[in-house]
Amino acid sequence: MNLNLLTVQKIQRGAVVIHCCTSPDNGERVNAQIVETPNRLVVVDAMLLRAHAKELRAYADSLGKPIDRIFITHAHPDHWFGIEFFQDVPSYALAETMGELQFMAPIAIGFHRSNHGDGVIDKAIFPTNTIAEGPFEIDGIGFRAMKITSAEDLFLLALDIPSIQTLLAQDLVYNKVHLFVGQLDQKGGTCFDGWIAALETFKQTNYALVLPGHGVPTDASVFAENIAYLNRMRELVAASSGQNFVERAMAAFPDYELRSMLDMSAFFLFKPQQ
Numbered sequence: 387m388n389l390n391l392l393t394v395q396k397i398q399r400g401a402v403v404i405h406c407c408t409s410p411d412n413g414e415r416v417n418a419q420i421v422e423t424p425n426r427l428v429v430v431d432a433m434l435l436r437a438h439a440k441e442l443r444a445y446a447d448s449l450g451k452p453i454d455r456i457f458i459t460h461a462h463p464d465h466w467f468g469i470e471f472f473q474d475v476p477s478y479a480l481a482e483t484m485g486e487l488q489f490m491a492p493i494a495i496g497f498h499r500s501n502h503g504d505g506v507i508d509k510a511i512f513p514t515n516t517i518a519e520g521p522f523e524i525d526g527i528g529f530r531a532m533k534i535t536s537a538e539d540l541f542l543l544a545l546d547i548p549s550i551q552t553l554l555a556q557d558l559v560y561n562k563v564h565l566f567v568g569q570l571d572q573k574g575g576t577c578f579d580g581w582i583a584a585l586e587t588f589k590q591t592n593y594a595l596v597l598p599g600h601g602v603p604t605d606a607s608v609f610a611e612n613i614a615y616l617n618r619m620r621e622l623v624a625a626s627s628g629q630n631f632v633e634r635a636m637a638a639f640p641d642y643e644l645r646s647m648l649d650m651s652a653f654f655l656f657k658p659q660q
Contacts (some may be wrong), residue, residue, distance in 0.1 A: 387444065387445060387448040387455040388613045389441060389445065390441065391409070391410060391413075391437055391438055391441050392407050392408060392409060392410075392441050392442060392445065393407075393408045393410075394406065394407050394445065395408075395602065395603060397534065397595060399458065399547075399550035399551075399552055399594075399595060399604060400549065400550045401423065401527070401528060401545055402421060402422065402423055402460050402547065402550055402552075402653055403418060403421075403422040404420070404421055404422070404552065404595070404597065404603070405419065405420035405421075405422060405445070405449075405530070406419055406597060406602070406603050407419070407420060407445060408602075409434065409435065409438040410438075411646070412435070412642060413433060413434050413464070414434055414464045414600070414644070414646065414647070415563055415600050415601070415643075415644050416431070416433060416434060416464040416465065416599065416600055417431070417556070417597065417598065417599055417600060417601075418430060418431045418433055418442050418465075418468070419430060419431065419554050419556075419641045420445075420446055420449070420611075421525060421527075421547070421554070422443065422449060422451065422589060423525035423526070423527045424525060424526070425451060425525050426451055426452055426524060426525040427446055427449060427451050427452065427453045427454060427456070428453075428454055428456075428457070428524055429442075429446060429453055429455070429458070429472065429475075430454060430457045430459060430545065430554050430556065430581035430597075431456075431457070431458060431459055431465040431466070431468075431556060431599075431659045432456060432458065432465065432466055432468030432469045432470075432471070432472060433464070433465075433467065433468035434463055434467050434468065434479045434498070434506065435467075435468075435470075435502060435505050435506060436467075436468070436470065436504075436505055436506060436507070437444065437505065438468065439467065439468025439469075439470060440471055442468060442471070443468075443471040443472060443476075448624035453472070453475045454475075454476070454524050454525065455475060455477065455478055455515075455524075456469065456474040456475055456476070456477045456478070456513075457474045457477075457478050457479070457485065457517070457543060457545065458466070458477065458478070458513050458543075459479075459483075459541065459542060459544070459545075459554075459556040459557065459599075460461065460480075460481040460483055460486075460538075460539040460541060460542045460544040460556070460557060461483050461486040461487045461490055461494075461539060461540075461541070462538075462539055462566075462569075463494045463495075463497075463498055463506070465556065465557070465599070466487065466513075467494075467495075467498070467507050469500055469511050469512075469513065470507050470511050473511060476514065476515055477513035477514050477515060478513055478516065478517040479512075479513040479515075479516065479517065479543065480516065480517060480541050480543050481516040481584040482533075482540070482541040482619065483513075483541050483543065484513060484516060486539075486540060486541065487510070487512055487513075487568060488512070491510035492510070493513075495507060495508065495509070495510065497574040505584045508549075517531050518531065519531050519532060519533050519544065520532050526618065527547065527549070528547070528548060528549055529545055529546065529547055530545070530546040530547075530548060531543060531544075531545060532544045532545070532546060534558055534584045535580065535584075536572070536577070536580025536581070536583075536584075537557075537558060537577065537580055537581040537585075538557040538558065538565070538569060538577065538581060538599075538660050539557065539569055539652055540571070540572060542556065542557060542558055543556070544556065544558050550594075550595070551592065551593050551594040551595065552593065552594070552595040552596075552597070553588075553591075553593045553595070553596045553597065554597045555588075555596050555597060555599070556597070556598070556599040557598075557600070558584065558585070558588070558598075558599070559585070559596060559598045559599070559604075559608045559609065560598050560599060560600045560601050560610075560612065560614050561598045561600070561601025561602055561603075561604045561608055562601050562602070562641060562642055562643060563598075563642060563643050563644045563647065564598040564639065564642045564643070564644050564645065564647040564648050564651075565612065565615060565616065565619070565647065565651075566647050566650060566651055567616070567619050567623070567651045567655070568650060568651035568652070568653065568654030568655050569654070570654070576620070576623060576655070578616050578617075578619070578620040578623075581616055582613055582616050582617065585609045585612055585613050585616075586609075588606070588609045589606075589609040589610055589613070591606050591609070592606060593605060593606045594606075596608055596609075600644070600647075615639065615642075618638055618639075619638075621640055622634050622635055622638065623655060625641050625649070627656055628652055628656045629652070631648070631651075631655070631656065632645070632648045632649060632652050635648050
């Protein structure tokens with residue numbers, strides 16, 4: 387089909403095709419992944435804006451295979467708002483993410499409707515099933531669900547497909563897009579220690595394909611790159627405030643894109659001091 391808003395990169399890995407579907411900048415350049423198995427589709431995350439989510443669903447439908455399920459990897463709005471267009475298929479999230487969504491949904495919807503109006507959902511629509519850590523199979527393809535805590539969000543779901551050395555990492559990693567570092571941990575501290583610790587556990591892996599939540603598909607080298615970024619950003623946060631932080635971060639990483647991620651990080655990191 388002809389796409390008007392999203393861009394799609396298709397990657398063949400054995401019997402599986404990964405469709406990395408990316409929104410434009412006004413949708414935070416977020417990725418939703420479609421895993422195409424021989425007979426079925428698995429959708430991972432659902433976009434932020436209604437227009438992008440609607441086109442994601444239309445693209446999935448154009449592939450001519452039934453959608454087995456959709457996974458929502460975490461509670462940040464750019465990954466779950468678009469579930470509105472997938473209410474007819476089974477939806478899954480970590481139990482902890484379900485709890486986080488119940489608490490955060492009204493705040494997130496209000497915040498984004500103040501920016502996007504009717505471009506985003508007006509009421510919360512939650513996943514209907516929980517997923518636990520461990521292996522499972524869809525259409526003969528083995529997956530492994532992994533729970534990551536205190537990283538880019540309090541709880542993240544990553545999906546490993548061992549037979550094709552592929553990790554659907556989503557917001558565990560970004561690729562050459564500024565990382566959102568405004569999430570506070572459960573004690574009100576910054577995300578850096580937990581996120582770096584999580585990345586360290588993946589750094590020695592041999593994934594041939596890593597699908598980030600933002601930025602183009604990459605490989606296992608992204609883990610060390612994100613660790614270096616987070617270490618530098620931790621220093622900048624400690625030495626900066628507000629707009630000063632944004633400008634310093636842009637200077638420190640001139641090859642990274644999407645300034646809006648820095649602006650959003652600054653809003654959450656420095657608002658209490660203003």
